[in-house]
Every structure is written in C-alpha cells, then in structure tokens.
Amino acid sequence: MKKINIGIIGLGRIGQIHFSNLKYCIPNANLVMVADPQKAGEFNGVPIGTAEEVINHEKIEAVVICSPTDTHSVYIEKCALAGKDIFCEKPHDLSLERVVCTLESVKKAEVKLMLGFNRRFDGNFKKIQQLVAQNKIGDPTILKITSRDPGPPPLEYLKSSGGMFMDMSIHDFDMARFIMGKEVEKVYASAGVFSSNDVKEAGDIDTAIITLTFIDGSMAVIDNCRKAVYGYDQRLEVFGNKGMAQIDNNKHDTHLFFDQSGSHGALPLDFFMDRYVDSYKNEMERFVEALCKDEPVPVNGQDGLEAMMIALAANLSVAEGRPVMLSEIMK
Amino acid sequence: MKKINIGIIGLGRIGQIHFSNLKYCIPNANLVMVADPQKAGEFNGVPIGTAEEVINHEKIEAVVICSPTDTHSVYIEKCALAGKDIFCEKPHDLSLERVVCTLESVKKAEVKLMLGFNRRFDGNFKKIQQLVAQNKIGDPTILKITSRDPGPPPLEYLKSSGGMFMDMSIHDFDMARFIMGKEVEKVYASAGVFSSNDVKEAGDIDTAIITLTFIDGSMAVIDNCRKAVYGYDQRLEVFGNKGMAQIDNNKHDTHLFFDQSGSHGALPLDFFMDRYVDSYKNEMERFVEALCKDEPVPVNGQDGLEAMMIALAANLSVAEGRPVMLSEIMK
C-alpha cells in the first residue's frame, strides 16, 4: 500500500480533527511532523516543528494547512515553491488579489491544492448531488439551502472573519455550485442584524437571504442566520423538471415522545464538529487518495475562488441594494 | 340514476353521522323515514316514525340500524322478514347464539346484511390492504396493530359493552382479517387493568396484547389500551417476504415547532368521530352502491361473526391463561 507522508500546520480545533483522522483512520497517510506555535515536543507521538520545518521536511510530500486565515496564502506559496501538495482550510484568503496570485504559484509549481469545503463529503449532501448527477431531478431549476448556526462566534473572531458571507455562507456558495454543477452569474443578497450585538459591533450582518442566478437562468436561494435557538440547521432542497430531493437536518437521536401536548423530538446535532465529523474524515481520505493515485483533487483552488467571488458579490449587493454580476467582481 | 330509499333506526352519535352522509353526500340515497324514541315530528326535513314503521314502510328498501346493541338482532330479523336490506352497526350482538340465528334468517330471506366495520373504508388502512392485495408485501407473516383510545367510556356504558375485546378490539380483529385476507385459528391474549377505576369496577380490562395465529401460521399482534394520554392512536404495520408497509397516526396538522428543547408536533385527531369521518361516509357509499348494483356488500354477516369469535376467544384466553383455538368457540 502506497503511503503519503504528511505534515500539518496548525493544531487548533480543525487541525486536531485532521490530525486524528490522518493518524488513526486513514491507513495510507503517514504523519511525519506537525507545527503549532502553542505546542512543543511531540503531539500524540508526532514530532512538532515549525511551519518552515514542516514545509521543507524532505520526507513530507503534502501539507495540511489549518493555521489562521491570514497565513494561508503565505504557506500555500511556500509549499508550492517546495513542491509539496497542499490541503488548505477555507477560506483561502480574504483578499481576492492574493488568492489569484497564489493560484498562479500553485499552477506554476504543478502541485495539487485542495480547499477544505468539507460539506461536499457529508453523506446527506453527497446523496443529493448524486441524484442530480444521475439526472433523477432532471434540469435543476431551484435550489434551496438553509444554513443556520446555533450562535455567533466571539467578537474578536467576527472582527477578523471577513464577514458572514465570507466566513459562513461561503460553504453554502460552494454547496450551490457543487449541487447544481453550473456557474453562478448574478447575486442578490438581502441582509440584516437581528440576533446579536457583537455582530452589530463588528459591523457585520447575522441574517440573510441570498438569491443566486446561474448562467442558464436557474436559481438558488440560501437563507443564513448566525443564531438559531434550536441549534445547528443544515438542510437543502433541489427541484427540477423530473423531481425534487431534500435532506432533513441531522438530530441527536430518532426518538419521538408523545404526551398531552403533542409529539416531541430531539434537538439537531450541536454544531459542525458533530454534524460534519464524518465529512472531515471523508474529505481527508479523498485528499490522500487523490495524491496516491495522482488524480485531480475533488475541490480545487478555482472552486475556492468561485465561492469567494460569490461572497464578495453578496457583500456588494447588500452595500448597494442591487443584484451584482459576478463579472463585476473579477474585473 | 338509480336511488335507494332508506330508513334509519337510531339517531344517536353514529346514527346522525349516517343521516348526514345519506342526506347530503350520497346522491343515490333517498332518506324516507327515521326512527328514534327520543325524537318526534321530523329530523332535518325527514319524517320520524317508529322502528316498526321504518321497517315496514312500503317505499323503504334498506334500513340502517344504529340503535343500542341489544336491539340489533331483533331489528335485523324484522328487516329480513320484511325483505329489506340491512346495514347494522357493530357489534351485531353480544350473544353468539343470537348472531348465528340472525344470520340464518338473513340468509333465508335473501336480503343483504352489511356490518359497520367502518375502518375498512379509511383511506390509510385501505391503502395497506391494497398493497397486500397487490402482492407488494409478498406473503404477509407479521401484522401489528396499535389501537388505543384517548379515554374509557363511562361506567354505565362499560357495564353493558360486552367487555373491551367485544366493544373496542373487535374493530382490530376485523382489521386483522381484512389486511391479512386469511382466517384466524388461535388467539392468545394477555391483559390487565392499569388506567381506570371504572374499568376495574365494571370487571373489565383496559390494556391488552393479543396474538392471533392464522391458519397458515402467520401472525398478528394487537396492542390495545382504553386510555392514551396523548390521544387516539391508530396505527398498523404489515411485514412479508417482499416488503413492509405501515401507516402512521393521523394528526391535527403537519406543523413542527423547533425551540431550545427540540421539535414539537401536533396531537393526533381526537377520537373516532374525527379520525374516521371519511370512513363513515365511504362505507355508506359502498353500502348504497352495493344495493344499486345488486352486488355483495363489502362486509357481511360472516365477517361480523368471525370478529366476534376472536373476541370471545380472547376473553377465554385471558380467563384461562392459555392460547385458545377458534374452533373451541364455535362448538
């Protein structure tokens, strides 16, 4: 069995998930070294070095980047220079210019770059994408995504997040492209602040409805909220001339309790760490598999760029109160 | 359009349902006269007579009997003698001997007799029966019926009801035969009193699990309770070598409400008057249709007799703590 030697930069919440999956669950991955400024010595039996040491480690073939967003582009460029394949958490970068530059470097270096849109690897979403790909839906004309968080992140995070569209909705923008299999042409976003003073203080929004128009005129609508009191809400529905498919939210259990006031069921899974636990594992498996077989990665740099442009168009749409063409964003 | 001239005996709760359906919803029924000792003059435009006058009215071709159970056999016999077709509410009678006698008279008079097992005409149950009849389930080997009332009837009613098996479970016994399309051979019933002092005082039971074994060895299990705090509960599931089908309980509405404690749905429809409103109309339509076309009625006297024998076997099973063969009942 071919094994890929891998390094990780960043052992925060997501970094540790990738660590655990690569170390315990993916047989053809071999963790060689990890980097995290908060940690020293070794982490669960893997030596800790600096980011530079990981990138330039002669045995390491691929680097998983889970460091803060503002370091992504730098590390990607260094990995490209060092000829290493790359997995990078979303978002690639908050600056469109930097993303474009970085993608150039990646292209020139002929290394692979996979973006961490993990939801594509969730069994539920994948099922819907397959139904579309198998032409069960016919031509998909309406896509509806509901994506609501249980609560907003802390103020500090909000301030450097790039805004709700770039930080949170970007997953839904990628999902829209993934399910529909077409490119977005126009974006109209309507938004407000209803649920959180922190969000207001950060100058951000917390609630939005975004309409995407694809190049063939078909449409998607996404509703987002930073705070759903009943918990994490991740649903989707796609409609076409041959049928409609939807996925329901994932719950803690399947119980129903009936008493004098009606029926009562379980809460949704708490947040992305619970809901998407399998998708994180699946995406890393697919990354390692693509490297082993020298195949294209399933989510590439262009996918990251497209989702980012939709987020920027949504920002502009809210600012100017009008639909925005994606062509306006990429001048 | 052929019209059938009909009389009704008994304008209690069920009698009024049949009245309303026959008068307003079934175009080929013509209500000629009704009888009810509590009423005089006319009822919603239909003249009121005595039971005798209804039975012997020269224009009346068919009589719908909704009077108290202990009068059923007498009225059936009189109708048979008068050559009138008969619809009779369940149970036919509490005495097996009287039922057998009455069926003889009906047979001799060559009139039609339909028993009021209205649930056969409920859209949900009918759908399951059709799936079985269309061989979608394959050979049905397990049938499960849940049938729970929201609360027990008053003590007075309980005392003259013939017991839970004869009064309430008899619908489920008929349903078991209807869905499985086979005859029952053996009955084992386990029962207790858990929910009501009235039931105890009446010497009855209020909770039971009854296992029916059919002549080919396939099985049905029925669970009954006189009191479900969450309301009327009517569900069914049938399993065979090609598949399984089930119906869920009917609710007031389809709403789901989600808050910090989970999801919350509507209560079931209150009781048989709500849940089976359509089935009462459908059964009467089918009765009138059978008369118009001179076809066999969809639920006949033998169906009533079979369900009754199962109820008697269940009584004996509880009394003696052993499975009882149906052949023991009909010596």
Place this chain on the structure above:
Amino acid sequence: MKKINIGIIGLGRIGQIHFSNLKYCIPNANLVMVADPQKAGEFNGVPIGTAEEVINHEKIEAVVICSPTDTHSVYIEKCALAGKDIFCEKPHDLSLERVVCTLESVKKAEVKLMLGFNRRFDGNFKKIQQLVAQNKIGDPTILKITSRDPGPPPLEYLKSSGGMFMDMSIHDFDMARFIMGKEVEKVYASAGVFSSNDVKEAGDIDTAIITLTFIDGSMAVIDNCRKAVYGYDQRLEVFGNKGMAQIDNNKHDTHLFFDQSGSHGALPLDFFMDRYVDSYKNEMERFVEALCKDEPVPVNGQDGLEAMMIALAANLSVAEGRPVMLSEIMK
C-alpha cells in the same frame, strides 16, 4: 339563530364549492338565488337568476362573486350601490386603478368586502400564524414559502390570467403578510420559463424566487413553479429569535412502504380543490359569521390591494432586473 340570505354569481369550479358549503354545511346561511349564464331554472333546489337579479334581490343581504376576474369590479360596485355585503374571489381585478376605485365605492357604501384568500383558513397555515401571534417564534425574521402547482393552466387561461405573480403567487404574497403580520416594503424577483411552452407562448414565466423585505428589515422568500411533477406542493417555514415552525405538505395518506430500494410514501394531495377543501368551507363560515355578528371580515379589500401591489412590484422587478419598492407601485 340568525340567518344571512345569500346569493352567488358564477357557478364555475369555485362557485360550486361555495354553493355546496353554503347550502349544506353552514347552518346560518340561506341561499336565495344564484346566477350563471350557462345555467337556467334552478341549481340543486336554488332558483337561478341573472347577476342583476341576484344583486338587487330584496331578500339577499350578501353576494358571493365567483364570476370571471374582469367582471369582479363591476359586480362589487353594483353590490356596494345596492348596499349588499360582498365576498369576492381573488384577484379583485387586474387593474390597480380599478381596484382603488372599487374600494372607494365599498367604503362609501359602508358594506363589507371580503377577498377570497382561502389559504388563511387552512388548518396548517393557521397553526403557523397562531404560533407567530402567540410569540412562540419571537420576532419573525425569515419566512420561507414553497408554492408549486402540479401543472400550468391552459394557454387560454394563461393569456388572461394577469401573469403568474398576479394569478398564482398572489396567494403567497397574501400568506407572507398574514404570517408575518407586517407590511412589505421591497420586492426582488428572479424568474424564468423552464417547464412549459404554453407559458412561453403566453409571454409569462413559470418559475420564480421572490424575496420580500418587510418594513422592519425582516425577510420572506417565496419559490414558485407552475409544474412540479410530484404534484401540488404547499409548504411554509417561519424563523425567529425564539424558534422556528414549519408545515409539511399534505399527502393522500400516511403510508410508508419499505422494500429493497428504500422507503416509499404517498403523493401530495392533487391540487387546490383537494388540499384546500376545508379552507374553502372555513372561509365561508367566517364570512357568514362576520355578517351575523356585524364584525369586520377577516380578509378585506386592503388585503387584496396589498397583495396585488406586491405582484405588480414583482413583475417590475423581473422586467428591470432590480429590487422594487412598493412605494413605486402606488404612486
């Protein structure tokens, strides 16, 4: 019991529903005369006259108008002049000017005018409205309505329908106001023709996503399609800071069938005649009740006007590719 003497103008599909409900199900309604150019003599025991005769019949206190849309305004004005209370099917009229004029006449004559937005009287939608009114949802910030027809109407109908927004979506616009209990300020609609050549020939659209912004910044999104192959689809979801509520579509039955390929459930109820059968009865009951008690009708002329303005704004939004303020419509 007070009885209201009522006349009906128009005995098409909807007119006959109202006829049947008023005649057989609403005890304090008394049908005096009906009018329909295709019919003569009497209809199920009620004499047939001309529209003029109905409006001017000295016994008739209220008129139910179910004639073609282009006659609504004329009949409303005549009823107002004759001092008769009015129930009018939607849409009131295709011309905003005429609607405004007519409402003036109604106001001057001090008669009641109720518009036939029957969905407000559907048990499912009503339940959601109650949850909002009881503050279970908190401040509602996102409303989502799915409203899809099983198939488009015939070309002839399409040509004179006023377009999808005025003919079909208008129910959803009214629903949005009903559930949210607020006025709409801005409309953005994205639309296309995907499902039907007739629709294209009529110069109409068949698929749309409409975003409504209310005066407080909260939002609604409606997705419409003239043709859903799986049948009539009527769902709704409202989200606020205290919770979320949704209603599912209504199906023929509750059965689920499980075989080697998965689970399989029933189709939705066929179309509005099945799905909204109770709501038609309930709305007529509420109309008659409002007359009996001399109370305001639950859906008045202003409600019709508001929904119409949203439809006109949606038309303009599609034509000009921009969000449209309602204030632009009512100059």
Place this chain on the structure above:
Amino acid sequence: MKKINIGIIGLGRIGQIHFSNLKYCIPNANLVMVADPQKAGEFNGVPIGTAEEVINHEKIEAVVICSPTDTHSVYIEKCALAGKDIFCEKPHDLSLERVVCTLESVKKAEVKLMLGFNRRFDGNFKKIQQLVAQNKIGDPTILKITSRDPGPPPLEYLKSSGGMFMDMSIHDFDMARFIMGKEVEKVYASAGVFSSNDVKEAGDIDTAIITLTFIDGSMAVIDNCRKAVYGYDQRLEVFGNKGMAQIDNNKHDTHLFFDQSGSHGALPLDFFMDRYVDSYKNEMERFVEALCKDEPVPVNGQDGLEAMMIALAANLSVAEGRPVMLSEIMK
C-alpha cells in the same frame, strides 16, 4: 489518568471492533496482548499470544472475551481464577447449568463480569430508557420491540447458534428488561419458518412474536424475523400512563426524493456493524470506566442469566404451545 491493562481473546469481527476501540478511542485503556489462533506475531502493534498467556499475563488486569461461544465459560472461569476482570460477548453459554456454575466462580473470585449487550449503549435506546427512568412515560405498561435482521446467518452458524431466541432475540429480551426496569415472569412465543430453507434445515425458526409478562402484569411484545428484505430493522416503543416514546430505525441518510410515484427515502443502515458502531465503543468505554472507578459494571452476569432464561422459556413455549413461567426454567 489511570489506565487499565487489557487483553483480548478472539479477533473475529467483534473482537476487531473492540480492539480498534480500545486501541484508538479509549485513552484509559492499554492493550497489552491479544490472542487468536488464526493470527501470530503482532496485530496492529500489539503482541499476539495464546489465550492462556493473555489470561495469565502479569500486567493484564482485564480480559475481553470474543472467542466462539462454547469457549466463553472456560475462559471466564480461568480469568476468575486468575483474578482478572472480564468482558464477555453474548451469549455467555448455551447451557444454563454452565452459566450458573460460572457465575458462582466469578462471585467467589470477586472479579467483575460484564456481558456484551451492546444495544443498551446505543444512543436511541438509551434515550428511551432515560425517558422511562425520568418517569416521563409514567408506569410503563406496554413495550413493543421490532427486531429484524436483513438475512439469516449461514447454515453452519445456525446449527451451533442455540436457536433464534438464544442467538438473536436474546438482545431484545435484555432490552425489554433494560427499558422496563422489571423482571419477566411469563413468556408466550408464537413462531414459524417462512423465509429460509437453511433455517428449516437447521431445525430453527425465523419468525416469531413473543409476549413477555412482567411481575407487575405489564407487558412487552417482540417481533423478530431473520430476513427483512428492506434491511436491518431496529425499533422500539414504550407506552405508559403519562406518555409514549418510540425510536425510529436508523437510515443511511435523511434524503427524500419526490417524483411522479411519490416520495422515496433511504434504506436502513445495513446491519449491526453499522447500526451499532457507536454502541460498541460506548459499552467498552463504560467497561473501562467501571474498572477505573471500581464501580459495578452496567451489565452483569445476572443480566445475562435472565435474558437466557427468557430465551429458554420462549423455546419451551413454542414447543408446547403454551405460556411458560420463568420459574419453570430455573428449577
């Protein structure tokens, strides 16, 4: 952190699940040695010895027994003699006498013995047990368990399995005691062979309905089948005077697809290896935790004995066609 040194005997399907959980997911477990006659050297980094070497390894404190059923009693006794705590897969043994003897040895040696009724640690079943324990259901009077396998095991396995009640239903018998929190007094079982020639050849049954009566008269009914074409079916419902709770079967995903023939959902999870993957992990965690804290194990030898007696009573009930008291089994 206290760590428990553990050995495993048997690395078949279940043994490998326990291996993987103990090695990778339970931090306070330390795998010292494993035994399997088919394997030599080391298994994923853990040295392989004989069963004797594992039991008598001086560092090993607890032994997990996953070897064939006919070796369980011998190994348990040896572990007890060696003073090791024990986790043993179900069934403990096919001979009641041997089980009783073994439990004596365990008691005398004052070691812990936990039986592998893993379903108690499934999140869905646990939720129902908690609702009962929290008195949300009130006094539970009816328990219904549906437990159907996707297909029968091979003929060879069937021949030495001890029969369906001992091999398969035993999980449901334990579940009934777990949920109800009471002891079973009487068993009535009705059974047949409908789905498999192998089963017939093995002299076994493949379909059964078993009614359990508890010491307070409350009841449970279990329906079992060795072959459900739609897959593994594990559901449960408990009813009491305060409410009812149920769990639905677990499916591959939450998708629903709607087309012209209705709605279509996913298949159930394939079999126990998928459905109970978490429960295997949870039970091992609880075993290790009980050892660390020196607490009683959550499922002990007596639990195994009780479930076994119910299975024997069910066998006798089918053989003699009558309800059997548990007191008849344990003479």
